[in-house]
Amino acid sequence: MVLSRFNCDSRLLAAAVREFSDKQIPVIGDLMLDRYVWGTVNRISPEAPVPVVEVPGGAGVSAPPGARKR
Secondary structure, rough: OHHOOOOOOOHHHHHHHHHHOOOOOOOOOOOOOOOOOOOOEEEEEEOOOEEEEEOOHHHHHHHHHHHHHH
């Protein structure tokens, strides 16, 4: 769909990509790191518009795996 929108032939595009196969191309830009947090949201924080998430911490992190080994 994108190729037809820009009137581009897939064979020409493949040939152009092959021209770069032995080249080194620097990539300049920023890096994005995402972190996903899973938990139960009961309320929104009064200090900032962010959810307050309840997740097990401390001993709660190691207790479930240890309990399964019995």
